[in-house]
Amino acid sequence: MTIFVRIIVLAVVLGIAVVPALAQNKYVGAKQCSMCHKTEKQGKQFDIWSKSQHAKAYQTLVGEKANEIAKAKGIKTPAVEAKECLECHTLGKTVDAALLDKAFDIKDGVQCESCHGAGSAYKNMAVMKDKAKAIAAGLTEFKDEAAIEAFCKTCHNEKSPTFKGFNFKEMLGKIAHPVPKAG
Ligand code: HEC
Ligand code: HEC
Ligand code: HEC
Ligand code: HEC
Numbered sequence: 001m002t003i004f005v006r007i008i009v010l011a012v013v014l015g016i017a018v019v020p021a022l023a024q025n026k027y028v029g030a031k032q033c034s035m036c037h038k039t040e041k042q043g044k045q046f047d048i049w050s051k052s053q054h055a056k057a058y059q060t061l062v063g064e065k066a067n068e069i070a071k072a073k074g075i076k077t078p079a080v081e082a083k084e085c086l087e088c089h090t091l092g093k094t095v096d097a098a099l100l101d102k103a104f105d106i107k108d109g110v111q112c113e114s115c116h117g118a119g120s121a122y123k124n125m126a127v128m129k130d131k132a133k134a135i136a137a138g139l140t141e142f143k144d145e146a147a148i149e150a151f152c153k154t155c156h157n158e159k160s161p162t163f164k165g166f167n168f169k170e171m172l173g174k175i176a177h178p179v180p181k182a183g
Helices: 003-014 018-023 030-034 045-050 053-060 064-072 083-089 112-116 131-136 145-152 168-174
Strands: none
Touching (some): 030 045, 045 053, 064 083, 145 168
């Protein structure tokens, strides 16, 4: 058996999702998603997100208020350079720079792929149109509302220095960006 086959067999035995781990999908950036997700018919997700606080999350780290918060936490660099702040104000985790496509712009803050997963393998039309294929190619699947809530709380929690609580239903309403129902 080749080592590759052994890894697959082991992963199947252990029940590990091996595809995303081996594929190493890259983060392509919100502008790549905007190409298709900006029309009225699609639901203008790009416009809605652009106007949201998430799109400004990186910018929030630039300035006095953020620097004071960072300083109070003992951080020696400006907030916008501190990984302790960047992780929640961009992708939700510290990401290997090798996984960032050259079109990816960290200044876009909390962006499409912070929530939907690295898009290099699912962003083309043939895959996107087929939800099962998109998920297999790395699109995050949310099983139900509870799963969405748990996901939001990976950033909206008391580790945020300015945390004031998180009303899930209300906050989900504020960022809603559905595909309009046909007809
Ligand atoms: C080439 C065009 C195209 C690009 C680029 C594209 N999408 Fe899509 N996307 C689509 C189409 C078409 C659908 C199906 C929409 C529908 O249900 O009518 C879709 C569906 C989706 C869905 C809903 C899946 C479901 O059925 O629940 C998500 C989430 C999504 N796209 C996110 C993204 C993200 C994030 C990016 C950028 C990384 C992206 N898309 C880039 C065309 C595209
Ligand atoms: C990657 C981390 C991250 C994730 C995941 C995340 N958020 Fe946020 N969210 C932030 C940050 C950071 C801000 C503050 C942005 C700013 O003001 O600069 C924010 C702000 C918001 C705001 C605006 C604040 C307000 O009071 O109006 C809403 C609404 C919101 N998030 C909803 C959600 C929902 C719903 C989810 C889950 C679907 C979610 N967020 C997931 C990081 C995240
Ligand atoms: C665990 C995730 C997380 C971490 C870590 C984090 N933030 Fe945030 N930040 C958020 C979220 C979520 C919000 C939206 C409001 C809230 O719930 O605190 C936010 C909001 C803010 C705001 C706007 C608050 C306002 O009232 O206008 C500032 C400024 C800020 N963060 C600075 C920082 C700095 C500086 C750091 C690093 C020391 C940092 N954040 C680390 C998640 C985080
Ligand atoms: C803060 C997290 C977050 C961000 C940022 C975000 N989304 Fe979403 N998106 C969600 C959640 C949660 C859902 C609902 C998923 C579900 O119901 O299964 C969703 C749903 C969607 C859908 C499917 C809507 C439907 O009716 O089926 C599309 C398409 C989509 N997002 C595209 C995008 C694009 C494009 C961007 C960037 C311009 C983006 N999203 C940014 C969390 C986010």
